[in-house]
Amino acid sequence: ExxxxxxxxxxxxxxxxxxxxxxASGFTVSSNYMSWVRQAPGKGLVWVSIxxxxxxxxxxxxxxxxxTISRDTSKxxxxxxxxxxRAEDTAVYYCASEADNWTPLGAFDIWxxxxxxxxxx
Amino acid sequence: EIVMTQxxxxxxxxxxxxxxxxxxASQSVSSNLAWYQQKPGQxxxxxxxxxxxxxxxxxxxxxxxxxxxxxxxxxxxxxxxDFAVYYCQQYNYWPPLTFGGGTxxxxx
Numbered sequence: 001e002x003x004x005x006x007x008x009x010x011x012x013x014x015x016x017x018x019x020x021x022x023x024a025s026g027f028t029v030s031s032n033y034m035s036w037v038r039q040a041p042g043k044g045l046v047w048v049s050i051x052x053x054x055x056x057x058x059x060x061x062x063x064x065x066x067x068t069i070s071r072d073t074s075k076x077x078x079x080x081x082x083x084x085x086r087a088e089d090t091a092v093y094y095c096a097s098e099a100d101n102w103t104p105l106g107a108f109d110i111w112x113x114x115x116x117x118x119x120x121x
Numbered sequence: 122e123i124v125m126t127q128x129x130x131x132x133x134x135x136x137x138x139x140x141x142x143x144x145x146a147s148q149s150v151s152s153n154l155a156w157y158q159q160k161p162g163q164x165x166x167x168x169x170x171x172x173x174x175x176x177x178x179x180x181x182x183x184x185x186x187x188x189x190x191x192x193x194x195x196x197x198x199x200x201x202x203d204f205a206v207y208y209c210q211q212y213n214y215w216p217p218l219t220f221g222g223g224t225x226x227x228x229x
Contacts, residue, residue, distance in 0.1 A: 035218070044220060044223045045165065045210075045220040045223075046220065047216075047217055047219065058215075058216035058217075060217050094164055094165075100177055102170075102177070103170060104153070104171065105212070106212025107167060108167060109167040109176055109177070111165055111166075114164055
């Protein structure tokens with residue numbers, strides 16, 4: 001079964017750091033484009049970062065220089081290292097990818113269940 | 122950055138009726154447009170990609186149309202499980218990938 005499971009969310013003080021994990025099963029993270037998408041409470045979806053199968057990485061301007069996306073092929077897991085966290089980073093963080101061969105790159109047909117990150121003192 | 126604008130913000134529809142949701146891009150995204158459904162407490166689910174192709178397992182009552190800057194998602198006969206929030210997303214010019222603000226379809 002194709003599945004993504006995020007872990008690592010929690011309550012963190014402003015300025016702190018947190019690392020999110022997204023464990024994949026049923027496909028290989030290094031073969032896919034893998035993204036992080038976040039959703040603040042009661043708000044819409046916002047793309048955060050992507051890592052290509054080539055290893056190239058890209059970020060939303062709002063997190064550039066603070067967040068780092070990476071992957072561990074041996075663990076088939078995607079990560080998001082979040083530093084210098086701000087109150088406005090408070091959101092549910094989803095990892096997402098395309099698993100079906102028909103799904104075009106950039107669209108997401110598989111999502112994790114999400115992990116909540118709360119930045120507050 | 123391409124800005125995606127959805128309308129209306131909220132759509133009140135009776136079960137069995139047709140729902141028509143709109144999405145506009147600030148510049149042409151060709152047909153590189155996806156629609157997602159999200160229910161409370163759940164992750165989004167891909168409905169449509171390529172503006173008009175249904176994703177695997179999506180019922181035929183969901184259809185998408187449009188190209189360039191104007192897109193429509195139509196739900197032909199609303200079922201109880203279709204009341205949710207719907208998002209469009211462009212994947213033509215990225216990064217960044219961008220989503221619309223969402224349309225909430227509620228029971229009238």
